[in-house]
Amino acid sequence: MNGMTGAVAASTAAGGHDGRARMMVFRAFLAQNVAVGSAFGGFGISVLPLQELHGASRGATTLALALAVLMMGLVSPLVATLIGRIGLRWTMTIGTLMSGIGYALLAIAPSMPVVLLLYALPIGVGLAMFGPFPSSVLASNWFRHNPGPALGVANMPLFVALLPMVGIFILRDHGLSAFYLILAALHVLLLPVMLGVADGPQDGGEQPGHPHAGEASAMLPNRTVLRSPAFWVMCLGAGYLNAVGITGVSHLVAFVAERGVAADEAAGLLSIMGGAAVIGSLAIGFLCGRLGAPLALALIAGGLAISWASLLSTISFPIMALASLMLGAGGAGVFPAINMLSGRLFGQQSLPRVVGLFGLVTLPLTFFLPPLAGVLRDAVGGYTPVALIIIGGCALVVIIFVAMARATASRSANGVAE
Structure with missing residues (x-):
């Protein structure tokens, strides 16, 4: 009883x-x-x-x-x-x-x-x-x-x-x-x-569905994280994607308005972008589980490149809406993917430290790219060079994360073989 x-x-x-x-x-x-x-x-x-x-x-x-x-x-x-x-x-x-x-x-x-x-x-x-x-x-x-x-x-x-x-x-x-x-x-x-x-459960062992949650490895020191080549590759690629996302939010309305889109429609594209971000955050989490975080980030970079190319090449509202959808979903998925990739590379216990260092290291990209896009637009009188730079950078990021995915898979295979 x-x-x-x-x-x-x-x-x-x-x-x-x-x-x-x-x-x-x-x-x-x-x-x-x-x-x-x-x-x-x-x-x-x-x-x-x-x-x-x-x-x-x-x-x-x-x-x-x-x-x-x-x-x-x-x-x-x-x-x-x-x-x-x-x-x-x-x-x-x-x-x-x-x-x-x-x-x-x-x-x-x-x-x-x-x-x-x-x-x-x-x-x-x-x-x-x-x-x-x-x-x-x-x-x-x-x-x-x-x-x-x-x-x-x-x-x-x-x-x-x-x-x-x-x-x-x-x-x-x-x-x-x-x-x-x-x-x-x-x-x-x-x-x-x-x-x-x-902050969290009073007893680390109380984590639902995880009887050994209290058994965690020690957090890695800053020096160990900063000495890792994988950390710097992650910062370069994902930092650029973050900067592209911020640039899109800052300039999308002005960009499409410059191409002759009405103010209400421009605001609608920004709303579509935000709405897609709601789905993108969950969808990228699913893709990370199925494909791995590096390939998920490569897909994000490819989608951003295609989206900006579409916005640059047409003023058809349905196509621009689809491009905004991809921009929003991809931009929102970067941060969850980085959290998952950081946990995979350095351990869940070190996640706060790695993400904090990631934010600090990627500041030059996230800080300079959005205002430089505005400065470049003012200098040349249009957004075309800005869009081309974004597209080219995203294509390079695709290559970076595909290479990381292959390297990670190779190390995993070697670990299994041993």
């Missing part, structure tokens, strides 16, 4: 634990969406009104988002330390508050230099503290036995699709200041959700 009671209690506890784990993934999903949706989806439709309001060049205007990405990468190692000291709950709560204050101040920013400062400091630092990196850590902590599906859900950028659809009407009817205040309000609404965050 007591044994049966104990079994029922254990089953109930496991079910409750699973429910709490899913709730933490949902909190990670909301945090990532408010952070990325506001910064990327919101910026994509506000770049032209922002440029017009302050009389700035395209290059200077797109520098705002690049500065946010720069600060996010620079402070990520410090955020990892902060998480260790005060935990995910307070780190993510403080980051949400900082970012929300930044958007509220953007509503009254008097000049472009102030706009750039706000994107760099409160918004950029806030992104690092409650955006994709800590959200992914939260999801992984609660599903250490198999983090792939949890990472896919946590990184689905639903708000990147929704914000352009809603924001285009807010900008048209109420102006840029009202739009920024609504973004600030989203952060305020997120604060109670962040206060419910828990």
Whole structure:
């Protein structure tokens, strides 16, 4: 009788634990969406009104988002330390508050230099503290036995699709200041959700479906990771893909508008891109499991190249919509694929350190490519050279990750033979 009671209690506890784990993934999903949706989806439709309001060049205007990405990468190692000291709950709560204050101040920013400062400091630092990196850590902590599906859900950028659809009407009817205040309000609404965050199960052995979760290898030191050629290959290829994704969000509306596409249709393409990102995050996780992360990243690079070639060669809305679909799905899949590849190469225990170093090392690509695209466009008077450079770089990345996949398969085969 007591044994049966104990079994029922254990089953109930496991079910409750699973429910709490899913709730933490949902909190990670909301945090990532408010952070990325506001910064990327919101910026994509506000770049032209922002440029017009302050009389700035395209290059200077797109520098705002690049500065946010720069600060996010620079402070990520410090955020990892902060998480260790005060935990995910307070780190993510403080980051949400900082970012929300930044958007509220953007509503009254008097000049472009102030706009750039706000994107760099409160918004950029806030992104690092409650955006994709800590959200992914939260999801992984609660599903250490198999983090792939949890990472896919946590990184689905639903708000990147929704914000352009809603924001285009807010900008048209109420102006840029009202739009920024609504973004600030989203952060305020997120604060109670962040206060419910828990870093992970109290007992590492409580991981659902993984009786040996507490038995983990030690985290690799920075020196070991940085000395690995595979790490630098991953940074070169995936860092470029990340930069291409940021460039697409920053310039897509302006790019298609330059080709004669109406403003509503241009915003619609950005919404399609964001909607596809919701699916892409999960789909790439599935492809990583079936094909391996290197081949999945090679497919992403090939899809991005084809998409930009299509956007450059036609103004047919159905074809441009399909290209935007591929851009969104591919761009959203890069970060989950990098998480899975990092875990495969260096071990799940070292995942936070590797991803943090990845963000820091790839800063030159993610920071310089989007504003340089705007500068090049201003210099030549069109986006054609920008698109050609993106296409050529993506083709090179395909070769890089196919070679990595073959090398990984060869090492695995040798290991089996031995």
